[in-house]
Amino acid sequence: MSTIVPDKKNAVGAATGARNLAIYLAACLFVGFGLFPLYMMITTSLKTDQQTFAWPPVWLFTPRFQSYYNALFVFGGRSADHYLFNSLVVTLSSSALAVFLGAMAAYGLARFRFRGNRDVAFYILSTRFAPPVGFIVPIYLMVQRSGLLDTQIALIVVYTSMNLSFVTWILRGFFLEIPIEIEEAALVDGYTRWQIFLRVALPLVRPGLAATAILSAIFSWNEFLFASILAPGDAATIPVYLAGFSASMNIDWGEYMAVGTMAVLPIMIFTLALQRHLVRGLTFGAVR
Amino acid sequence: MPRVEFNRICKTYADGTRAVVDLDLAVADREFLCVLGPSGCGKSSTLRMLAGLESISSGDLVLDGRRINDVPPQARDMAMVFENYALYPHLRVFENIAMPLVARRRPRAEIRERVQQVAETLQIVEYLRQRPQTLSGGQRQRVALGRAIVRRPKMFLMDEPLGHLEAYLRVQLRAELRRLHERLGATTIYITHDQEEAEAVSDRIAVMENGRLQQLGSLVDLLDRPINRFVAEFIGRIPINMLPARLAGDGQNLQVGAAMMPLSGAQSAKLRSGGTDPLTLGIRPEHVALSSGSAGETISGLSGRVRVIEPQGDSTVIIADTPAGRVSALVPSGCVPSAGEVIELHFAMDCAHVFGADNINLLRAARNSE
Ligand SMILES: Nc1ncnc2c1ncn2[C@@H]1O[C@H](COP(=O)(O)OP(=O)(O)OP(=O)(O)O)[C@@H](O)[C@H]1O
Ligand SMILES: [Mg+2]
Numbered sequence: 001m002s003t004i005v006p007d008k009k010n011a012v013g014a015a016t017g018a019r020n021l022a023i024y025l026a027a028c029l030f031v032g033f034g035l036f037p038l039y040m041m042i043t044t045s046l047k048t049d050q051q052t053f054a055w056p057p058v059w060l061f062t063p064r065f066q067s068y069y070n071a072l073f074v075f076g077g078r079s080a081d082h083y084l085f086n087s088l089v090v091t092l093s094s095s096a097l098a099v100f101l102g103a104m105a106a107y108g109l110a111r112f113r114f115r116g117n118r119d120v121a122f123y124i125l126s127t128r129f130a131p132p133v134g135f136i137v138p139i140y141l142m143v144q145r146s147g148l149l150d151t152q153i154a155l156i157v158v159y160t161s162m163n164l165s166f167v168t169w170i171l172r173g174f175f176l177e178i179p180i181e182i183e184e185a186a187l188v189d190g191y192t193r194w195q196i197f198l199r200v201a202l203p204l205v206r207p208g209l210a211a212t213a214i215l216s217a218i219f220s221w222n223e224f225l226f227a228s229i230l231a232p233g234d235a236a237t238i239p240v241y242l243a244g245f246s247a248s249m250n251i252d253w254g255e256y257m258a259v260g261t262m263a264v265l266p267i268m269i270f271t272l273a274l275q276r277h278l279v280r281g282l283t284f285g286a287v288r
Numbered sequence: 289m290p291r292v293e294f295n296r297i298c299k300t301y302a303d304g305t306r307a308v309v310d311l312d313l314a315v316a317d318r319e320f321l322c323v324l325g326p327s328g329c330g331k332s333s334t335l336r337m338l339a340g341l342e343s344i345s346s347g348d349l350v351l352d353g354r355r356i357n358d359v360p361p362q363a364r365d366m367a368m369v370f371e372n373y374a375l376y377p378h379l380r381v382f383e384n385i386a387m388p389l390v391a392r393r394r395p396r397a398e399i400r401e402r403v404q405q406v407a408e409t410l411q412i413v414e415y416l417r418q419r420p421q422t423l424s425g426g427q428r429q430r431v432a433l434g435r436a437i438v439r440r441p442k443m444f445l446m447d448e449p450l451g452h453l454e455a456y457l458r459v460q461l462r463a464e465l466r467r468l469h470e471r472l473g474a475t476t477i478y479i480t481h482d483q484e485e486a487e488a489v490s491d492r493i494a495v496m497e498n499g500r501l502q503q504l505g506s507l508v509d510l511l512d513r514p515i516n517r518f519v520a521e522f523i524g525r526i527p528i529n530m531l532p533a534r535l536a537g538d539g540q541n542l543q544v545g546a547a548m549m550p551l552s553g554a555q556s557a558k559l560r561s562g563g564t565d566p567l568t569l570g571i572r573p574e575h576v577a578l579s580s581g582s583a584g585e586t587i588s589g590l591s592g593r594v595r596v597i598e599p600q601g602d603s604t605v606i607i608a609d610t611p612a613g614r615v616s617a618l619v620p621s622g623c624v625p626s627a628g629e630v631i632e633l634h635f636a637m638d639c640a641h642v643f644g645a646d647n648i649n650l651l652r653a654a655r656n657s658e
Binding site for chain 2: 181187195203204
């Protein structure tokens with residue numbers, strides 16, 4: 001008897017082992033598939049043209065940073081850092097605004113009962129039903145009439161309004177999950193609504209704030225259509241600048257990929273930095 | 289000084305639940321009032337209206353002569369212990385307890401000193417740096433208690449503050465709460481399920497059922513002079529015996545099964561004036577005595593066969609089957625019959641209650657008037 005049991009266990013162990021291995025390989029394949037373009041972009045930015053176009057591909061080479069140098073200091077006109085800076089300003093401002101305004105709206109929708117509460121919440125979400133292209137002409141006209149064409153403010157306002165609806169919707173769900181007693185305790189302890197919002201509610205929806213900040217930032221960072229139309233010149237963001245490369249007759253692949261790498265880096269760092277706040281369950285155990 | 293009056297307070301929730309109905313209750317300054325009642329009877333609703341967390345559907349809530357129905361909770365200066373702790377999960381225990389003081393902008397040194405003092409009282413000093421999620425239920429409850437008593441509020445509102453503690457700590461902390469009450473003198477309203485606890489801490493006990501206040505008084509009042517059948521059945525360590533009965537012999541006797549229980553003059557007068565026929569005799573097990581012997585010797589005894597014997601230390605609960613129904617008796621552990629034995633049950637009729645068809649205790653004032 002006693003010898004059979006461990007045998008059986010081993011058989012089961014081997015089966016799950018094989019299964020795990022299969023899942024692991026599939027995951028590796030998937031990740032590889034996703035990361036390969038990134039790999040190509042980064043290596044190309046570090047290669048010479050001969051290395052880039054060599055066949056068979058050159059896997060091992062000494063990296064050179066000439067392309068980065070060229071993109072930042074040699075190219076005529078505004079260089080890549082100017083547009084990176086534009087992107088950074090637009091992205092950070094619009095994300096911060098969207099998350100802050102959205103959090104206030106969401107808190108109100110989650111905590112105050114008023115007539116049409118649910119309708120308002122649904123209306124806010126519904127503003128995302130139509131494709132943004134549909135609004136491009138009226139928005140262009142509004143921006144033009146206010147004299148904001150080719151300014152960062154135009155993009156910040158447009159991106160904030162676009163992100164606001166989903167930020168509000170997502171955060172409303174997070175606020176609804178906070179046990180109401182926690183806020184009631186704060187009321188009894190002597191805090192005003194506004195203090196409770198800042199000191200109790202916001203810290204408790206930190207994962208939601210991080211998630212919506214990441215999503216807003218990625219959207220604003222990558223947005224091309226509105227950026228190319230509302231701010232095609234001095235205030236252009238990095239996607240618009242990058243698009244300029246493919247328009248020219250012969251593409252400097254090294255420089256193109258160097259700018260691409262620099263364009264991906266900030267948003268990656270931002271996402272990784274906020275990602276650790278995405279842990280759930282902070283409110284767990286607060287209430288019986 | 290704080291004196292609270294509930295004047296015909298009603299609470300009807302949005303879904304139509306009538307949680308509190310026509311509550312009239314005055315809590316004196318410095319009083320420690322316990323609210324007892326079965327689950328869902330509206331205890332928490334009452335407390336939450338007092339705290340300002342729940343709107344009042346109708347009636348007036350008066351604090352020190354001022355109507356406070358519409359005063360927001362922040363302005364009422366009451367400290368509350370919630371049924372489910374409601375600690376701040378993102379703050380450490382220290383900060384949790386300090387929150388009410390921070391809201392009042394007390395100096396930092398004072399906050400530290402007072403939190404420390406409260407933590408010592410509640411024996412939670414070693415958890416001050418932890419977050420609530422890492423604490424056990426009992427520890428959390430003590431933190432919640434600490435957050436309330438760290439202030440010097442006008443009133444304490446406590447919703448089963450000791451409900452999740454082990455017996456030893458519960459007894460210790462309720463003594464502590466009582467001492468605290470005597471020292472600070474803050475009016476306290478305290479919800480509990482535990483009669484013994486209610487008796488130990490409170491000046492008066494309010495019994496609620498179905499959103500209505502049933503009776504207000506000391507535990508002795510509630511035990512000896514229950515206003516109705518509900519209070520009689522709800523209060524008492526061992527459930528009261530309820531037996532169908534009817535007036536017999538010109539109202540001189542109460543007939544229970546085949547037995548005749550003699551009534552005093554005052555009792556029979558009350559029953560004859562107020563009694564409509566289906567009557568119920570309520571007699572506490574403490575007031576039932578035994579004599580073993582053959583059935584039917586005396587007319588005042590009810591004979592029965594012993595079914596269950598539950599030793600409870602000094603005394604023992606005997607449950608016997610009689611023609612009138614099950615009857616339990618509390619007897620000294622020295623003279624316990626054996627199971628299956630036929631015994632005679634004698635009721636101390638001067639401690640009996642008789643309930644009419646509307647469940648009102650017809651003899652309520654009996655012993656006052658005699
Ligand atoms: N927010 C609410 N909406 C609707 N009904 C409610 C609400 N809160 C409580 N009730 C109902 O009101 C009644 C009284 O509830 P309450 O919480 O006051 O009872 P309780 O005496 O505190 O009970 P327990 O001893 O279980 O805590 C119950 O029937 C309950 O279901
Ligand atoms: Mg309750």
